[in-house]
Each structure stands twice: as C-alpha cells, then as structure tokens.
Amino acid sequence: MQNKKLIKKLKKGDQKAFKKTYCLYYPKLIHTAKRFKFKFLTPDDFAQETFLKLYNNKSQLKEDVLFDKQLFVICKNIIINHLNRENKVIPLEQLSFKMEETIENDDFNDQEHQIKHLHVLLNQLPQQQQKIYKMHKLENYSYKEITEITGLSAKTIANHIYLANKFLQKKVSNA
Known part of the structure; x- marks a missing residue:
C-alpha cells in the first residue's frame, strides 16, 4: 500500500488499514523496544502504547512524511519519556537503607520500629498512591497486574509510584 493512501485510510479510521498496519509493524516496534533495558514495562507495552497513540492521534498524521518514520518517532518518544520517568524512580532498597541510617542515628535500632515508621509515612500518602505503592513495593505486584486490578494505565501507575x-x-532525608 502506498504511503499517502495508507495514511489517508488511517486518518479516516479504516479498521482494515489499521489492522494491516498493526500486523506489519508490531514485530518491528517490539524489536526496536527490545534494544532498551526497562525496569517496569516490556517491549510489548511500548508497541501497544504506540498503536494506541497512533489511533488516538490519527488525524495528525502527515501525508507528505513516510508513515514508517512517523510511527517510529511516536514509539521513540514514548520510550524516551518512560526512561526519563523510570530514571527518577527511587528503588525501595535505597529508601530502606536511608531509613536505617536515619533511625540508627536516632538510636532506634529495632527493625519493627523501622517498619512502623515506613507505614506511618505511607499513611500520609494520598489513598490511591498509597494503594498502588503498597501493591508494587510491598506486595510485589507488577505494573501489569496493578493495571489489571485498578484499571489504570501503566503510565499512571508509574507516576503514582514516582x-x-x-x-x-x-x-526520610528530613528526618
């Protein structure tokens, strides 16, 4: 299918053109996303999000720019945005280490007190943030599992955890 013809069909919401595009480009997007190391999401997540963004913003496609290029720019931007957010996330182990230092400095050496202190801090979070954080960090649910349980997007979950x-x-640093 020619570039302009494909883009026109996609802009009109042609489901067959979208399905054909999905089948053709999905493996290529997976391959692209596999080149990056992600802590939370899989290459499939990025391919899915790319097609979702393509579908939701189909009216913005440009007929004079190669479709491949537009699709891969969408995917690249999603990956970069996610990596930027992911790099801002502080691992719980680092937080626990800082809490241990702080509590030791205050002469509270027992682990039970540390856990209580963490729960006191967690209870200060907004309810939704608290729920998602506990599910991910304390109950070891994956982003995908939390998404299925809550109905929220992986981006929203990542944002709550961040x-x-x-x-x-x-x-902890002010304590």
Missing part, C-alpha cells in the same frame, strides 16, 4: 518515592525520600 510521586510516592519522591515524597518518602523527602520525608
């Missing part, structure tokens, strides 16, 4: 980490790090 904000919770930021809050906890601030509280």
Whole structure:
C-alpha cells in the first residue's frame, strides 16, 4: 500500500488499514523496544502504547512524511519519556537503607520500629498512591497486574509510584 493512501485510510479510521498496519509493524516496534533495558514495562507495552497513540492521534498524521518514520518517532518518544520517568524512580532498597541510617542515628535500632515508621509515612500518602505503592513495593505486584486490578494505565501507575518515592525520600532525608 502506498504511503499517502495508507495514511489517508488511517486518518479516516479504516479498521482494515489499521489492522494491516498493526500486523506489519508490531514485530518491528517490539524489536526496536527490545534494544532498551526497562525496569517496569516490556517491549510489548511500548508497541501497544504506540498503536494506541497512533489511533488516538490519527488525524495528525502527515501525508507528505513516510508513515514508517512517523510511527517510529511516536514509539521513540514514548520510550524516551518512560526512561526519563523510570530514571527518577527511587528503588525501595535505597529508601530502606536511608531509613536505617536515619533511625540508627536516632538510636532506634529495632527493625519493627523501622517498619512502623515506613507505614506511618505511607499513611500520609494520598489513598490511591498509597494503594498502588503498597501493591508494587510491598506486595510485589507488577505494573501489569496493578493495571489489571485498578484499571489504570501503566503510565499512571508509574507516576503514582514516582510521586510516592519522591515524597518518602523527602520525608526520610528530613528526618
């Protein structure tokens, strides 16, 4: 299918053209995403999100630019945005280590107190953030599992965890 013809069909919402595009480009997007190391999401997540963004923004496709290029730019931007967010997430192990230092400095050496302190801090988070953070960090649910349970997007979950980490790090460093 020619570039302009394909883009026109996609812009009109042609489901057959979209399905054909999906079948043709999905493996290529997976291959592209596999070149990166992600902590939370899989290459499939990025391919899916790319097609979702393509479908939701189909009216913005440009007929004079190669479709391949537009699709891969969408995917690249999604990956870069995710990596930027992922690099801001503070691992719980680092947080626990800082909490141990802080608590030791205050002469509270027992682990039970550390756990209580963490729960006190967690209870200060907004309810949704608290729930997602506990599911991921304390109950070891994956982003995908949390998405299925809550109906929220992986991006929203990553954002909640990022904000919770930021809050906890601030509280621990000020303690």
